[in-house]
Amino acid sequence: MPDHNPSAPRVAVVGAGIGGLAAAGALLRAGLRVDVYEREPRLREAGVGMHLAPNATRILFRLGLEEALRTAAVRPEALEVRTQDGRVLTRRPMGDTWEKEYGAPHLTVLRGDLHTLLADRVPAAAVRLGAHLVSCDTGDDGVRLRFADGHETSADLLVGADGAHSTVRRTVAGAEDVVLSGASALRGLVPAARVPGLAPDTMYMWVGRVVRLLVVPVDAGRQFSYVALLPAAGTPDEESWTGQGDPAELAAAFDGWHEDVTALVAASGTPGRWTLHDREPLSRWGHGRLTLLGDAAHPMLPHHGQGAGQALEDAAALAHFLDGTPESLRRYEEFRRQHTTRVQLGARGGGSQKVRPGAPDGLRQVVEDTSWIHHYDVEAALVESAADA
Numbered sequence: 001m002p003d004h005n006p007s008a009p010r011v012a013v014v015g016a017g018i019g020g021l022a023a024a025g026a027l028l029r030a031g032l033r034v035d036v037y038e039r040e041p042r043l044r045e046a047g048v049g050m051h052l053a054p055n056a057t058r059i060l061f062r063l064g065l066e067e068a069l070r071t072a073a074v075r076p077e078a079l080e081v082r083t084q085d086g087r088v089l090t091r092r093p094m095g096d097t098w099e100k101e102y103g104a105p106h107l108t109v110l111r112g113d114l115h116t117l118l119a120d121r122v123p124a125a126a127v128r129l130g131a132h133l134v135s136c137d138t139g140d141d142g143v144r145l146r147f148a149d150g151h152e153t154s155a156d157l158l159v160g161a162d163g164a165h166s167t168v169r170r171t172v173a174g175a176e177d178v179v180l181s182g183a184s185a186l187r188g189l190v191p192a193a194r195v196p197g198l199a200p201d202t203m204y205m206w207v208g209r210v211v212r213l214l215v216v217p218v219d220a221g222r223q224f225s226y227v228a229l230l231p232a233a234g235t236p237d238e239e240s241w242t243g244q245g246d247p248a249e250l251a252a253a254f255d256g257w258h259e260d261v262t263a264l265v266a267a268s269g270t271p272g273r274w275t276l277h278d279r280e281p282l283s284r285w286g287h288g289r290l291t292l293l294g295d296a297a298h299p300m301l302p303h304h305g306q307g308a309g310q311a312l313e314d315a316a317a318l319a320h321f322l323d324g325t326p327e328s329l330r331r332y333e334e335f336r337r338q339h340t341t342r343v344q345l346g347a348r349g350g351g352s353q354k355v356r357p358g359a360p361d362g363l364r365q366v367v368e369d370t371s372w373i374h375h376y377d378v379e380a381a382l383v384e385s386a387a388d389a
């Protein structure tokens, strides 16, 4: 990491999630001074699984995280789509096929494992824990941050990486409603040994008429992470990522399904519950000396598996453009907004996991073409945009 010039611009990053930590690491390496403010008393992530598509893994590998990620994650060899009685509708090879096609693998990983790898790239002294931002404003000379405990501080620039319910976003966009998708998710982890019928190197999509179940191996194949998509049963204003579900609701949704599914459901403890929602894309991500990144900028439905991938791309782009001036924030926003809006809107309506109504027997799985997302190489795009400028 470069030695920091004491006159280098000081950047406040609010939020130490995957986006905030990736941005902090990248900005520190670009020679900026960085302070990360996280409201939680310690760094941690919910222990569920997530997808890292090739557009994300190629960024992480360039950061030197390839070996650690390949050890902690799983590179699924195939995606199998099954009906609720276990009939295999399609089996699509992934593994080497995807890695050759995209130049980087698709990995499935525990969120906590990825979070730890990114946290290890940011010195502990740069992270202020228990720092809950309640308001901020931007002026000619800098930004002012105010915290729940009454503490105040300032910085040259502010990056709001404070997630889907971002305080910084409110400063940019005012009060907004969330957009409910009409679906909710129950999710959790089960030991792979409890579901011996499922291969720990395969991703499964089980499709019923109303309910879908996505099962991915994580934790070097030791666990499966599942997400069950059901019609929304939450109250219309419920918008939490972290609510608790009801094991009885999970059992009822999959009553009578194939024994691999019922074994998984029986092995699951209390599932997490998630009322799926996003927000409308913003016409601007910032003003003055502040900007947004990750879910704060573009909260999206999970159907493209791109929440973290887009945050990682944002972080790489921000580090490329940021020179300490407000204008450099606008260049970053201009570069990212169109691409993330396309991903964000594409994830609506089922995204890459859409089941097309009217397909034979109403069940045929149609995996939408998301290769344009996976082929995207943010660093190549940055080089191209510099050449065009």
Ligand code: FAD
Residues within 6 Å of the ligand: 014, 015, 016, 017, 018, 019, 020, 037, 038, 039, 040, 046, 048, 049, 050, 051, 131, 132, 133, 134, 161, 162, 163, 164, 165, 166, 167, 241, 242, 293, 294, 295, 296, 301, 302, 305, 306, 307, 308, 311
């Ligand atoms: P987040 O991961 O939400 O991180 C925001 C950080 O900011 C948090 O650490 C939070 O504590 C902190 N923060 C918030 N407000 C303040 C404040 N006022 N002051 C200081 N700190 C603040 N996406 C998927 O595609 N699939 C999934 O299964 C999935 N599961 C998720 C589960 C959880 C619990 C969460 C939180 C998100 C999930 N997502 C999922 C979204 C995905 O992980 C994110 O898109 C991605 O990680 C980018 O995150 P981020 O850093 O922008 O935001």
